Each structure stands twice: as C-alpha cells, then as structure tokens.
Amino acid sequence: MAAPFLPPIAMNALPSSYSFASAPQALLDALAARFDARQLSTALAVREQHGRDEGSISAPPPAAVVFAESTQDVQDTVRLAARHGVPVIAYGAGSSLEGHLLAVRGGISLDVSRMNAVLAIDADDLTVTVQPGITRKQLNEAVRHTGLFFPIDPGADASIGGMAATRASGTNAVRYGTMRDNVLALQVVTASGETIRTGTRARKSSAGYDLTRLMVGSEGTLGIFTEVTLRLYPLPEAVSAAVCSFPSIEAAVRTVIQTIQLGVPIARVELIDANSVRLVNAHSQLTLREEPMLLMEFHGSPAGVQEQAEAVQQIAQDWCGNAFEWATTPEERTRLWTARHNAYFAAVQSRPGCKAISTDTCVPISRLADCLLDSVAEADASGIPYFLVGHVGDGNFHFGYLIDPRQPAERETAEQLNRQLVARALALGGTCTGEHGVGIHKMDFLLDEAGAAAVAMMRAIKQALDPQGILNPGKIFAL
Template sequence: MTMNRLPAALIETLEHMLPGRVSVAQAVREHHGRDESHFPPALPDAVVFPHTTDEVAAIARACHAAGVPMIPFGAGSSLEGHVLAVRGGVCIDLTQMNRIVTLHAEDFDVTVQPGVTRKQLNAEIRDSGLFFPIDPGADATLGGMAATRASGTNAVRYGTMRENLLGATAVLADGRVLRTGGRARKSAAGYDLARLMVGSEGTLGIITELTLKLYPVPEAIAAAVCCFPSVHDAVRCVIQTIQLGVPIARIELLDTLSVQAINAYSKTALQEAPTLFFEFHGSAAGVDEQASTVQAVSKEFGGTDFSWANRPEDRSRLWQARHDAYFACINLKPGWRSLTTDVCVPISQLSDCIAATRDDIEANGLIAPILGHVGDGNFHVLVLTDPASPDDNARAEAFHDRLVRRALAHEGTCTGEHGIGFGKAQFLALEHGETAVSVMRAIKQALDPLNLLNPAKVLPE
C-alpha cells in the first residue's frame, strides 16, 4: 500500500491543520496497520494525531470531501481487526487526546477524552476514593473500550461499557459533532444515541469524549484461587455461586493448559489443574461472608487448595498473571498466532457448551487453551496456529465456525466483548436475523452514506 492512494491536496490540508502531527512514514503506518488479532496487517496511507474534538471534526470534513476512509485508533489492542485499514485511508490516532476533562466526585462521574486509558484514569482519580471498574485486561483506551463495548473481569458485578456510559461526544462521517446523553443517571428523552455509539466499532462516529460512571473503592477486597478435578466441576461451582446470589466481583476460569502457560510465562507456581480465580468486594464482614459461602460451594464440587490473597501486592500479582494469559498462551508455541474466540452463553448453558467445545478441541487435535470471564457466561478459546500452515489456519477457522454455531444453539452470542470487526461479520445475520441486519445497514447508510468510517467492519459486505 503506497502513499499515492491519497490525494496530495488532502495531505496538504491535513498538514496545514495539524502541523507536525501528520505522518506518512512507513514505520508509523505499519504500527497503525496491525492489532492483536491473527489477521494480516493492513496499513493506512497516513496517520494523524488530533488533540481536540474540533480537530477531529476538521479531519473528518476533509476526508469526507475527498472520499477517503477514516479509521479511529486507540491502543491497538483489539482482537477482531477493528483498526486494520483494509480500504486504506487516514488513521486517526486518538491517543494524544488523553485529558481528564471534569471529575464530579460528589456525583460519581467523570468526563474524559478518548485516549485516556483505564489505568491512567484510576491513577489520576485515586485520591477521590473512586475508581472505574471496567477491566478488559489490556490497558486499553476508554474510547476504544466504548467503541468495542468492552467488559472484562469485573463485568459480573459492574457491567460492561454500555452500562457505565452516561454520555458521549462523537464526530460523524461528514464532520458534524454529535453530543448525546449527559450526566443524569437516567433519561427518557428520545433515541438512545449515546449507546448507539457503544459497540459501533468506529463505523458510525468517532468518539471524542465520554462521561462515565465511577464507583467507591471497596472497603475490603480479597482474592482467592481454587483448583478443581475438571473444568466441568469448576463451571458447576460458578453456576451455583451465581444462582445463590453471591455479589462476587470476578470469577475467572483457566483450564490446565492455561495454567501451565501462565506458570511458564509469569513465573507463578499455581497448581496445574482447572482453576477458578475469585475476587470479593465490599465491607470486611461482607467479604468474609462471600468468601466463606464460595469456599463451601467449591468443596461441594471437589474444589481444593482454596488459598487467599489479601494484600494488595499479592492480589495485583495474581490478576496480572491472569491478564497476561493471552500472551502466556501464545508463548506456548513461539512464532505462532492465536485465533481468539469470544462466545458468551446464558450461565445455565455454560457447562454443556464448554464440555462440547473441549470434545471438539480434542477430536481435532488442536492446541487451544480455554479461559474466560465465566461469571457472566463468557469464555475464550485461544486456538494456536502456525501462520505458515494453511491447514492449521483452515482447521482453526472451521473450529471457530462450529464454536459460534454451538454458542448460538445454546442461546448465546458470537462475541461477548471483543466485537465483530471483520472477523465475525459472517455470523451477524446468523445471530440476529436478516431483518436486524437490514436495520443496522439503514442506520449506517443514514449516518455514513459514503461508507468512509472504518469500512468493511461489523456489517457483512
């Protein structure tokens, strides 16, 4: 892909608007033409670095007039090819829009620019006694997290980005600025355009400001690890815990292969067996009660070695190891890639779906660790493939197709948190039906008739 795909007049216009913040360098374009997915790179023709909503609007007007695609870019940690410039165009890197605009501690909300990361936000508001709980693992930007409807380990208690967004500012394809939602905790005024942007993956607008809910830092936090005879027993423990109404903050599952990978990568000494990670939030008495209940449930299903991590540094080390699981699993086969799946099913269907998935993995001789946020029915299979082997990749894709169809048969979804990108577009109609997809197309056509915002993503072409 070469620079001459962009009109010279557009480059001149962008350089005039953003002096020193427009790049056509090969290295910069390569950095912005890949993410953490297994898809091959697709480079933009230029990369721009705006600082304000007005600058993003000016960029959009210029690109719209020239008929040039625009691809919003955050941390580049997405897993479904969201930021790949498959039609070329201008990558709009929002990471320099990283300012906390306003904090209203008394109302438990904050307004931020999209390039603020979750770790940055929590570090800067620490003294307020509040925190933002959505934790997808990677230190993603909040704009990217909203665009992909991210969730992660805390979703079982605090919900996803959708439930935690109060308002948003977005730039539309033609440069108009849409401000929707606000700081009120509820509103019945018109269509919910703020949440229309959540999960739109940059195809309907470029998010340039977000107002988010915050929560008090819990008085007490405790983590625990427990091993089980089988994945089936671990999942049954999860189901029982949820059905008892225990207000647990996190429940994470790792199968034996995942634990082996983490021990090797993170230098931990976890027992190499199917394992659940728990975290409890609340008052000291409440945390003790939750933990005692879960420990008793665990024993019913053969759980052993129920060990605690109360000190913050121990909890951080434990959860960092869990967050590093993606890279740990890839490290099982250096040089290979992971086709990372993302299905989610109702909690009562979880055990059957995982059991059938494990049988599928074994029957087809795949190297595929299973882990996930099983407290809300979401699990991931990391199918490791040799990029140089067409057979490997074909078998992985065929497994993914079967897994999605299995999840849908269990009344689930093809993606619990990673989004559609272009890797799962073929499943959209299968999950929602042609009528729903036609409505989505109508919305896209109304807001972006020239198909310039992140083209070839979400909707099947």
C-alpha cells in the first residue's frame, strides 16, 4: 500500500494555521478489509485527482479514495474514519472552485459519483429523488420524458450532491431560485455514521428546525448527503432566447436593474463583457457581436413570453441596446447557452497554463452598477487579463482573473482585486459568495461578512454535530 502522505504540491494562499495530518495505517487497513480494489484506491494519480478542484489552491492529496456505491458504503466509511479520528471529504464531480475538496487536514476522499441513480420520479408532485452523484445533465436526461426539468445549472456539469453542499445556483436562479429553494428533503449520513432524513416531499413545512436548509450549503462539514429530493418544473410551453448588445456594461446593467424592479419574470439574464464574448466566440465558433451583451431567456405561455420580451426590449432601447437577436430553434438556444456555460473554460484556455481566480459577489440589485463598474475600472487598471460574466438578475457576477500560477505577484494582484471587490460588495449590503461557497478561499471574507459572533455560532453547530471534526475539516472556518 502506498505511503499515506506526500509532501505538499503547493501551499499557495492556504491559511498558515493548518497542520497536515495523515490517515493512520490502521484506517487504511480497515478500509482495505471492507472494500475491494474496485472501491478503494491509494494510487497517487487517483488521490491527486481527488485532492484538487477547479480552483486555484492546491494541497497534498488525500491518503486514499473510497468509491461508495451505497448509503451503507458511506456509513461504513464514516464510521471507520470516526473510529480512527481521520477526516472524510465527500467528492462528487470535482467542480468546486474554492478549495472545498482539498485534504488540508489529511484524511480520505469519499467519492459518491457512482451513486448516481434516480430513485423516484414523482412527476405528479413535480419532485424527484436521486442519489448525490448524479450530475445535473444526467438528471435532466432522466426526467426529460416526463415533460419536467430541473433548472439549477452551475457552469460545470456538477453533481447534485455537490450542488446541494455548496448551495449552488446558476443562470436560472432569477426565476427558479437556488439549491436552497429547490432541495425538499435529504438523507444524510452524520459524523457518527447514522442516517437521518430531513424534510419531506410536501412543499412546505413548519416541523421543527429546518435541517434541510442547514445542511444545504454546509460544504460537507455537517453530514454527507446520500439521497436528495428536488423540485422539478414543467417545461415551459414557450421558450425564447435573445441576445442584446449594449454600448457599455453600465447600459446593460441598468437594463437588468429596471427589468427586475418591474417584476418581469425573466427566466435567465446573463451579462457577458466584450472580452468574454470574444473568448466565447473563439471557443464555441460563434459570431456574437463583441460588445457587452445580455443573454436572456423567457419562459411562459406564448403570449406571456412575447409580453416579457417586449417589456425588456423597451427598457433596453432606453439604454441604447440593439434590437434583440433571437435564437429561435431549440438547437440555437442550446448552442448559445452551452457557449455561455463554457465561458469559464474558454477563458482559462485562452491563457495556456493559467489559473482563474473567480470572484462571486452578489449585491442587492440597486447596487449592481456601483459594485460592478468600479471593479471593472480596478481590473482594467491592474493589467491582469480577466473575464466577466454574471447572473446579473440576482445581482451576482464573476470576474475571473487569469493568473500565471508561477508568478506570485499576479496571484497577489488578483487576490487584492478580489478583496477590494468583496469589501465593496459588503459595504453595499451584499455577500462575498452568491453561489460558489466559502471553502478555504473565502474564510476571511466570511468573517468580514457575517461577523465573529455569527461565525462562532456556525462553529458551535459544527462542534455539536461533528465533535471530532472529521467531516471536511478546515472549510468555511478554520478548525
């Protein structure tokens, strides 16, 4: 069996308070007695793949990877880890951005990607129950025949368990809400290896503490999800997508603000800056006008969709937007939205070897222009290449600063831009993270945002539910 730990690969930006523990050999032996080679790996390549995410921070890999195939596998793994006092890090698709999956306190990775079954489709109730490893695209394939869909769509084809764990959202949140609003119930394996159920398939409940909402967004630190019950929605009778180019980012943003304030039930409204349009065009073979752009979608009845689109077109005209260009066929729409979802990858590939440091602030809609425009000016002045996209209907947007990880000065400049942006967002009544979560990377921001007393309350809950601190320790707050 391979040695349980390796020297650090890189320690960029890791809080200095961390000490790296190993998984004791006794646990590895116990896991090997429980799981065969198909379900347990200590191969370096496998461990390294499970010891990183899509973000910019790295750490030594976990000591082993367990591939769970059932709730019982998860329970047994957690129980063994608890017995040996070793951390367990749940792993779905590996697409998190803030260091959520890094084994900063050592331990083992618990990969649930093989637990990707659809357990029950209750089309009449607009609900579905799935295992946590299913990805959002797999889920939508599985329910397509019912005429229903699941709208939450982070950029990556993330796992539903991971999306629940980070309280993810995406382009449809302005109309359909986030994972907070769309997870009805969970089965959770606790730190002691017990299972509990939270919530029911009923649409609302006042039955005690909202454990579902406490678990959603807990980043694997309070429990490991083994079943997730989600809301589904009827596929809209009519869908239309349009792009609209603007002379400035401000004009695009002002259009969005007025649209939201008027209560237009727009399904998606994404901002893409001129440079990102360029990157998307190159990556996805499109010919979008290389100007600040809104990419929109309207859902409803045919008349309702037309009414919404006319209302937004009217507002856009007031801000010198061009006439809407329509994506009329489902294929054209899919092509456009796939290009949008690939914006992150298009940008990263535009600078070979770069890492993207993503920001994720979200502010009240009236503050969106103030928050965004000053940060654009700062980013332009910095000289760091960047892309800018955003779910601006929610007040949420992402800069991606494309840094050369071998140049510490670039990382520091990007982190400084991020700090300035977060400070601005908090001063405007916003949050440091709209949808990516805290992970390792935003722990200081969380303290600034929530205050020491609220973070102390979070720690007290963590301590009560996971007294040994074995569930993904060192995330959200230092532990």
